[in-house]
Amino acid sequence: MQIPYTVAERPDTGVFNAKLGIWLFLASEVMLFGALFSSYILLRTGALAWPHGYTILNVPLATLNTVVLITSSITMVMSWVALRNRDFGKYRKYIGGTVLLGFVFLIIKAIEYGAKFEHHLYPSENTFLAIYFTLTGLHGLHVIGGMIVNAYFWGPGSKMWVTDPERFTNRIEVAGLYWHFVDLVWIFLFPVLYLL
């Protein structure tokens, strides 16, 4: 039994199965983060006092993290381009770089968290810190998820390059779409939590 359109695009819809699947998944992710952002707006507009993010949080570190994540998005695209150009060695470098940049992001995030805990700033302190830890924590989990997938495609998953290179290229495209979304969420998180 063969499921159709796992590799080739269906002519009348113009997509292969996994690509439609990941777009649908991202739509649900938009609703997940959308609900949290809406909660943020509702809590903030209802609050008597709300601290400015930059008075509590470390803006330079977060700016650095923004650069790190955007760079990782670029290396992600480059890994896909490398596969399209049939250059597997280059692909390994770029996808490995993407995973490493994910690590760098998490380490910087951990330093930020540690500094907060040192000053006894926990989620229970106030509603701002509650939403800060919830949103960045959930985003961090998404980063970890993406790193696991990318690491798999760097290591054992890359065997498919030999057996079915076209399908493997599709997989990297799909993983890339997810990684860009995780990046995009951060692009929203950064100004909302740190700058406003």
Added chain:
Amino acid sequence: MAHVAAVAHTGNHHEHPLGFLQKYIFSQDHKVIGLQYLLTSLCFLFFGFSLMMMMRWQLAYPGQPIPFIGGLLGEANAPGGIMLPEFYNQLGAMHGTIMVFLGVVPLAVGAFGNYVVPLQIGAPDMAFPKLNMMSYWVYFLGGVTMLASFLMPGGAANSGWTSYAPLSVIATMGQTVWLFGMVFLITSSLLGSINFIVTIVQLRARGLTFMRLPFFVWSQLVTSFLLLLAFPPLEAAGVMQLMDRLAGTSFFMPSGLVVAGEVMPYSGGGSPLLWQHLFWFLAHPEVYVLILPALGIVAEIVANNTRKPLWGYNSLVYAAIFLGFMSFIVWAHHMFLTGMGTVISTFFQTTTMIISIPSVIILTALFISLWGASMRFNTQMLFALAFLPMFGIGGLTGLPLGLAPTDIHLHDTYYVIGHFHYVVAPGTIFALFAGVYHWYPKVTGRMMNEFWGKFHFWGSLVCMNGIFMPMFVQGLAGVSRRLYDGGQQYAHAQGVFHLNEWMSISAWMLALFQIPFIINFFLSSRKGRKVESDNPWEATTLEWATPTPPPHGNFTVVPEVHRGPYEYSVPGHLRDYTPQHQPEKA
């Protein structure tokens, strides 16, 4: 059907035989997964019903020991067999949760959707078989988690199936387990809904355009979009409630909350209403998740047994799409009583009145489909025919609840319970029974017993109305729901209190009438009359073009579709039905 039977012997793909575990437990075949969903959700349905039967004893005979099983409930729940209020609350919360999230939705979407949709669109399987398997097992895990919550200190979740904050935030451990269980169930439905949409969009057979899809497939497609987009906000809300409970945040905790004379140790500044908004943002579309697949099943069965095309197929499809869209902007009609303001109430009243239009279009189209038909009154048709007025009662009694002036009086009374249960119990569950009787011969190759089927139908119909009709009377008299003693202490309930006994007896009788169904269901798979052809109901849609039961991979020839889904009694055709895959008229 001769040509299908002929290729059955020649066109089979030869694949490696699968071991028992891969074939029946960790199967990736959509049909086996559908059956796993079917059996699991039927068990949960009966379990959730059993919880309610215990509650109905307490409502009919408050403070009397429960006979037979009272001693088994444990001293912490029912000392001397007499149910404690805390235990009653647990049963109420878990009845709602289990029926909705573990019973009806997995049955309607997981079981029927999984089994029937790929067959009806002419696909070899779902688009992502591994995800499909994972979806079932994550659902199973969620179910086990929910059941395990009864063993927590303080018992299961007891803040109602809606888990309103701040009560749920300060509730016992069971609530945390409930939240984890919900995260599993949401994940499962997310995986399932992505799979359904991709399957329907990508794997349709050649020639099967969107407007040639059977209405059941359309209903599953719209349902999947509701699940995909409405569940994540509840997941977000669940994460926030977990943070409130475990990390001590105050998302849903207002400032200065005092419980039993003590100021709660929360920073405050949160909003209890936020939980309600996020919850109902899921839970209202969820109502349409409960009803749309049922409408799809009924449409299939009505067309098949009236031997006529569905009346107004296009309007049915557009109404279903519009219904799906509107269901995202009506949620706050559950919250008129919260004092969220008249402007917001007016908006949601208006959208609620608008959403009743597509529902009425669908129901009307199905009613008109009956006009002038010479019907076959088999068991599935009886269930489908009963569905129409029962769902009609449920829908019409909902109108006063959609308007704030009347809702303020009726809210949180038994009237609401009656309304909702008419939609879901003699509504959706009847349609699901109809689906079981309709597709049984395709799954097993044997028919279910007609006499016991009809016995099951008439008994269930009478008992269902015996339970839910008096609820309207009690509700209009002002009896609140969730009362541990059924309103015994309230002066205004005295005139209608005696109805509780009648309703409870109806509920227990309803359980008795399910026994012939259960026996019929299992016995017929071995002893039932064998079907003579692959298409015993002489239906037009593609699932009947497969061998019986369909093998792994479903079709022996890749089907090609040449016509719409309901070409029954077309003038000039030889037979009174023309299957979708039939090339020219016969």
